[in-house]
Amino acid sequence: MLFRPTPSSGVPIYLQLMEQVKHSIETGALRPGEQLPGIRPLAEELVINPNTVAKAYRELEHEGVIELRHGAGAFVSGSARAKKETDAMKAGLSAVAATIEKLRARGLSDDEIRRLFEAELAGHAALPKTGGHRG
């Protein structure tokens, strides 16, 4: 009952679940080695398909956040890699928050802020002039 999927938000359920788990780990609500809710019970709790939960868990394992043991359950990863990343993320979060705050103060919308970052993470080319060729 703590988690409520919001289909109207446009964000896929399995992604919401993933963020939930990650956030729980970052805040310490879930600790390394701890077991997560089973796929089926959690699916019933959230009134969604078990396969949707399974997908979220699978993706989380792919990212190294959790560890899946067939027949045993899902557990929070305690690997050095995951912990190191979590630390880096924590450290970076404040920098990110500060930057976003600054941009918002300048009157930029969330969507525009998003554009800025996407543009910075990618590359660009040029555009043909008005009087382009004609076959």
Place this chain on the structure above:
Amino acid sequence: MLFRPTPSSGVPIYLQLMEQVKHSIETGALRPGEQLPGIRPLAEELVINPNTVAKAYRELEHEGVIELRHGAGAFVSGSARAKKETDAMKAGLSAVAATIEKLRARGLSDDEIRRLFEAELAGHAALPKTGGHRG
């Protein structure tokens, strides 16, 4: 021939075109009031459907970046709003670049950086414990 759509990149063609135009404006290659290539000539140039170009133009107009005049053509918007935003974007770009550089130096991948920002632009809740209820 300056622009080449990359379907394999997974990014929709019309979005690529939009970024192209925006970038051209930000760098000054396209100035306020200047006319953009027509929908059909540009479509032919890029070997895509005119409708795809039209969609990009329509979205750009919705964002206030350009101005569409039925029967006349598409023109770079010279409105105060657009210019003010462009200025704010330019000013914010350096801050964004610096932040991203810092995060990369910490060993975070682009994907993880993306996660950080998305998390900061949204909200979170909690996760039910392992021993949840059973109907």
Place this chain on the structure above:
DNA sequence: TCAACTGTACTACTGAACTAGAACTGTATT
């Protein structure tokens, strides 16, 4: 071994996004 859990694999339905083709309406120029 057996029963009750666990995650896994496979198949299929649905809806939205993207692209495209063709026909339409408005503007400018002669």
Place this chain on the structure above:
DNA sequence: AATACAGTTCTAGTTCAGTAGTACAGTTGA
């Protein structure tokens, strides 16, 4: 008015992500 070129609208086909249903396989503990 007529022509050429501009954006607009409508319809449709294709693809893919998301979700769900069902059957399968591994683990644990009595």
